[in-house]
Every structure is written in C-alpha cells, then in structure tokens.
Amino acid sequence: MLRVEGLVAGYGAIEALHGVDLEVAGEETVALVGPNGAGKSTLFGVVSGLLRPWRGRVEFDGQDVTRWSAERRALAGLVLVPEGRRVFAGLSVEENLRLGAYRRARGRCVTDRATEVFDLFPRLLERRGQRAGTLSGGEQQMLAIGRALMGGPRLLLLDEPSLGLAPLAVREVADALARLIHGGVAVALVEQNAAVAFGLASRGYLLDRGEVVTSGPVEQLRDDKRVQAAYLGDTRG
Amino acid sequence: MAELFTGLATGTTYALVGLGIALIFQVTGVINFAQGDFVAVGGLLFAVLREDGFDTPVAAVLSIVLSTAIGILTYALVILPARRAGHDRLMILTIGVSIVLQGAALLVFGADSHFAPPFGPGRPLRFAGITLPSQYAWCAGVTAVVMVLLWLFLTRTPTGTAMRASAMDPDAARLTGISPERMGLLVFALAAGLAAIAGTVLAPLQPPDATIGVALGLKGFTAAVIGGLVSPIGAVAGGLVIGLVETYATGYLSSEYKDTLTFGLLLMVLLIRPGGLVRRGAGVDRV
Numbered sequence: 001m002l003r004v005e006g007l008v009a010g011y012g013a014i015e016a017l018h019g020v021d022l023e024v025a026g027e028e029t030v031a032l033v034g035p036n037g038a039g040k041s042t043l044f045g046v047v048s049g050l051l052r053p054w055r056g057r058v059e060f061d062g063q064d065v066t067r068w069s070a071e072r073r074a075l076a077g078l079v080l081v082p083e084g085r086r087v088f089a090g091l092s093v094e095e096n097l098r099l100g101a102y103r104r105a106r107g108r109c110v111t112d113r114a115t116e117v118f119d120l121f122p123r124l125l126e127r128r129g130q131r132a133g134t135l136s137g138g139e140q141q142m143l144a145i146g147r148a149l150m151g152g153p154r155l156l157l158l159d160e161p162s163l164g165l166a167p168l169a170v171r172e173v174a175d176a177l178a179r180l181i182h183g184g185v186a187v188a189l190v191e192q193n194a195a196v197a198f199g200l201a202s203r204g205y206l207l208d209r210g211e212v213v214t215s216g217p218v219e220q221l222r223d224d225k226r227v228q229a230a231y232l233g234d235t236r237g
Numbered sequence: 238m239a240e241l242f243t244g245l246a247t248g249t250t251y252a253l254v255g256l257g258i259a260l261i262f263q264v265t266g267v268i269n270f271a272q273g274d275f276v277a278v279g280g281l282l283f284a285v286l287r288e289d290g291f292d293t294p295v296a297a298v299l300s301i302v303l304s305t306a307i308g309i310l311t312y313a314l315v316i317l318p319a320r321r322a323g324h325d326r327l328m329i330l331t332i333g334v335s336i337v338l339q340g341a342a343l344l345v346f347g348a349d350s351h352f353a354p355p356f357g358p359g360r361p362l363r364f365a366g367i368t369l370p371s372q373y374a375w376c377a378g379v380t381a382v383v384m385v386l387l388w389l390f391l392t393r394t395p396t397g398t399a400m401r402a403s404a405m406d407p408d409a410a411r412l413t414g415i416s417p418e419r420m421g422l423l424v425f426a427l428a429a430g431l432a433a434i435a436g437t438v439l440a441p442l443q444p445p446d447a448t449i450g451v452a453l454g455l456k457g458f459t460a461a462v463i464g465g466l467v468s469p470i471g472a473v474a475g476g477l478v479i480g481l482v483e484t485y486a487t488g489y490l491s492s493e494y495k496d497t498l499t500f501g502l503l504l505m506v507l508l509i510r511p512g513g514l515v516r517r518g519a520g521v522d523r524v
Contacts (some may be wrong), residue, residue: 050408070411079412086409088402095398099413104400147413 001026001155001186002078006057009046016042018210019056024155029187031122031196031201031218036232038207040190041083044159047188048080061154077154081161083190087143089133093124096132096143100150105122110150117146120176138169143178149180156180158189162196174199194231197213198222208231239367240484241350246373247442248480248482249380250276251434254457255464255472256387262466263404264417264424265356267316267327273454274338279304279433281342284351286442293356301433307338308429311423320418335450346440350444372441379438383431384473391469400424449503459503478502 002024010016045051049070118125121142162170191197205215286296355372391397403410403420464471483495
C-alpha cells in the first residue's frame with residue numbers, strides 16, 4: 001500500500017529525516033514510536049504531501065506519488081489526520097464532514113458515509129449543527145477522524161490521535177479506531193500512548209533522531225529495551 | 238433625506254469592491270490593489286459596448302465575462318507564479334497589475350469618459366417628497382441580489398464551503414482534497430466579476446474613464462478595512478458608510494472634500510484598529 005524509500009527531509013537548513021525506509025501493507029496497522037523530535041511528524045508530513053522531501057521516494061498503491069500535491073494524495077485515498085486535529089473551527093460538524101467527501105462522493109454516497117461515521121461516533125450526530133470550534137478535544141479528534149473517513153480512505157495516517165485528550169476520550173477514540181481497523185482500513189499511526197499504540201498495531205517502527213532504529217511485530221517491539229526507553233524519553237539506556 | 242438614499246445607493250458599489258478585496262484577502266492573504274481597476278475596466282467595457290449599440294443585458298454579461306477572465310489571468314499569470322513570495326510582495330505585484338490595467342485601458346478605450354444610458358426607462362423615482370434617478374434603484378437592487386447569491390454560494394454549496402475552509406486553514410484544506418490554489422483562482426474570478434457588476438451599475442451615474450480605478454480601489458479598501466478585512470458583512474457595511482460620508486460631504490460641504498473625508502476615515506480606522514490589517518484567520522464564515 002505504502003512504501004517509503006530513503007526519505008531525507010527537513011525544515012530550512014535542519015535535516016530531520018536521514019534516509020528513512022518504511023512500508024505499510026494493505027489492511028495492516030503500523031505504529032511509529034520514538035521520542036520527541038525523532039521525526040515521526042515530519043515523516044507523516046512528507047508522506048501526506050504537506051512537506052517536500054529533499055531526497056527519496058514515496059510510493060502509494062504502486063504509484064510514485066513523491067511529486068504529487070497533498071490534495072491529490074488525499075483524493076487518491078492517502079489521508080492524514082494531522083496532529084492537533086485541525087478541524088475547520090468556524091464550520092459546523094456537518095460541514096466539516098461534507099468537506100471530507102469533497103470531490104469524491106455525492107448525494108446518497110455522502111449520506112451513507114455520514115451514517116457510518118455517526119455510527120462510529122454517535123456524539124458527532126448529537127452535535128452535527130454545532131460549530132467545530134466549540135467541541136471538546138475528544139470530539140474534535142472524532143470529527144477529524146470522521147472527516148478523513150468521509151472520503152473513503154485506503155490508508156489513514158493518524159498523527160497523535162490521543163494527544164491532549166482526557167482519559168475517557170482516549171478510550172473512546174481508541175475503541176473507535178479498533179473498530180475501524182477491524183473493518184479493514186489500513187492505518188499508520190504515531191502515538192505517545194504506548195498502550196494505545198501497541199493495542200492497535202500489528203507491526204511497529206522505532207524512530208530516533210531521524211532514523212529507523214528497529215522494526216518488527218509489536219510483541220517483539222514491546223519487549224525491546226530501546227522501545228521501552230523511548231517511551232520513558234531516553235533512547236540510550 | 239435624498240442624501241440618505243443616494244449615499245446608500247452609491248455605497249452599494251463601494252460595498253461590492255470592498256467585498257471583493259475582503260474575499261481575496263481571506264482566501265489568498267493578498268490585498269488586491271487592482272480591484273478598483275477591475276471596476277474601471279468592467280465599467281468601460283459596459284459603456285463602450287453600449288455606445289456600440291449592444292443592449293444593456295448583453296453589454297453587462299459581456300463586460301462581466303471579460304472582466305472575470307482578466308481576474309483569472311491576474312491570478313494565473315501574476316499571483317500564482319509568485320505565491321511563495323510573501324503577502325507584502327504580492328500586494329506590490331497587485332499595484333503593478335493596477336498600473337498595467339490602467340495603461341491597457343488607456344490604449345484600448347482612450348483617455349475620455351464613456352457614457353452609458355441608465356438601465357431602465359429614464360423616469361425618476363418619486364417618493365416621500367424626493368426625486369431620484371432610477372439608476373440608484375438599480376444600483377441598490379443589483380447589489381442586494383448579488384450579495385444574497387454570494388451568501389448562498391459561500392454557505393450552501395460544496396465549493397463555497399471549501400473556499401471558506403481553505404481560508405481558515407489552507408493545509409488542513411489540502412488534507413481534505415481542496416486545492417487552495419484553485420480556490421485562489423476562483424476567488425479572483427469571483428472578485429473580478431463582482432467588480433465588473435459594480436462598474437456596470439455605476440457607469441450610468443459616473444461615466445467611467447481609465448483612471449477611476451485607483452480612487453475606487455482605495456474606497457473599496459477603506460470599506461474592507463472598516464470591516465476588519467475578515468468579514469464580508471463588515472465590508473458591505475463599510476461600503477455603505479463611505480457612500481453616506483461622500484454624499485453628505487458633497488451636500489453640506491463641497492464635492493471637493495468627499496475624497497479627503499473618505500481617506501481621512503481610512504486613516505482613522507487604520508490608526509484606531511490597525512489589528513484589522515494584519516489579523517488573519519477567523520475565516521469567511523462570518524458571512
């Protein structure tokens with residue numbers, strides 16, 4: 001589904017990724033773990049198309065999408081739910097959701113997908129007429145995920161879906177994601193919360209200082225000292 | 238009393254110009270100083286086509302279509318290639334576009350004013366003891382209809398909603414498949430179309446020539462700034478205020494003072510509310 005090869009990228013003169021290789025197969029959930037500043041969000045930025053890589057290649061669905069714009073990738077089904085949720089605060093919940101299907105679905109199809117999203121997040125149905133900016137953090141995260149689902153994504157990139165949420169909201173979001181994954185959507189996620197990350201993913205990558213340190217099945221990663229250290233904020237241990 | 242109505246009616250055209258400036262600023266971050274020249278070109282096209290014997294509706298449609306094309310070309314040839322340059326430089330580029338449009342208008346239409354007859358039959362309106370040329374009613378009526386249509390477009394259509402989303406957060410918009418560049422092109426087309434409508438309804442009242450654009454653009458800019466540049470409704474209110482200030486200045490002082498007062502108003506707003514100029518983000522949602 002997704003193949004990243006030799007990705008080098010950064011901001012200004014600072015190189016944040018020094019040649020990253022990564023792969024996500026269809027119907028697979030992959031977790032990216034690593035300490036702050038490891039380059040996880042940068043990697044998602046490049047994969048989603050918001051950030052231009054300096055070198056390397058991004059392949060989606062067998063096509064080289066390295067030079068595609070973010071909007072073209074989104075329309076092709078490679079959709080990022082960005083860190084900080086980034087819902088359109090001044091638009092209603094329903095308008096936000098409709099935009100998720102922009103140029104992809106019309107009429108009945110939009111209604112059907114909205115029904116699925118409301119099924120997954122009943123709270124969004126209650127608040128469909130409300131401005132997105134007035135929602136709680138958890139609800140905004142649900143809306144951001146719902147908006148991404150409206151387009152019928154083939155691969156969902158989730159950047160810190162539980163960051164800054166109340167414990168109860170974390171559980172709600174994690175449960176919904178588990179249902180989604182069970183339903184067969186391919187997911188790659190960056191997650192601070194180790195329990196959430198390893199609960200959802202089948203495979204993982206440990207990133208540190210812009211490089212992949214190790215990768216493998218979550219059962220194996222969970223016991224890896226370097227992974228445990230990363231979640232405690234130190235990778236040298 | 239008569240001043241109230243003429244003021245509001247001329248104010249509607251400033252409102253259309255201000256609306257165009259506010260919309261472009263919202264969606265692209267650019268302050269378009271060529272907006273007044275879009276009005277001048279639209280008005281000139283209309284007047285010249287009328288002089289050539291075209292009917293009012295045909296001349297109006299042609300003027301709007303051609304002006305919209307000029308708006309599209311402005312974005313595609315000037316703004317889009319330079320969009321990474323920063324908003325201040327893009328603003329200077331729009332001043333360049335203004336000068337080019339003025340020069341082109343001089344070449345094509347000459348330096349003289351062109352005259353268009355009023356839209357309807359020449360009978361003036363009489364009510365409540367005052368008489369007004371019927372064109373003022375056309376001004377107000379056309380502007381009102383255009384604003385309702387624009388509001389419906391922005392709030393009720395997928396493309397309009399996408400435009401507002403793109404104004405709020407361009408990167409998040411990209412992630413939902415919206416191209417901010419396409420929205421930029423669309424908003425320039427829309428603003429140029431609005432300007433041509435303003436130029437067309439204004440032409441029978443103030444015969445346009447190639448140089449009216451600068452003053453009109455500044456008045457539209459004043460209208461938009463009064464609205465804090467983020468609110469279409471504010472821009473409309475600002476346009477009406479300017480129309481009233483001008484008309485009362487002409488009525489009670491002298492027509493020589495009307496521009497001075499309007500631009501005095503601009504300075505005052507900028508001094509008291511400079512935040513209106515740099516603040517960006519709340520979105521076109523305040524329709």
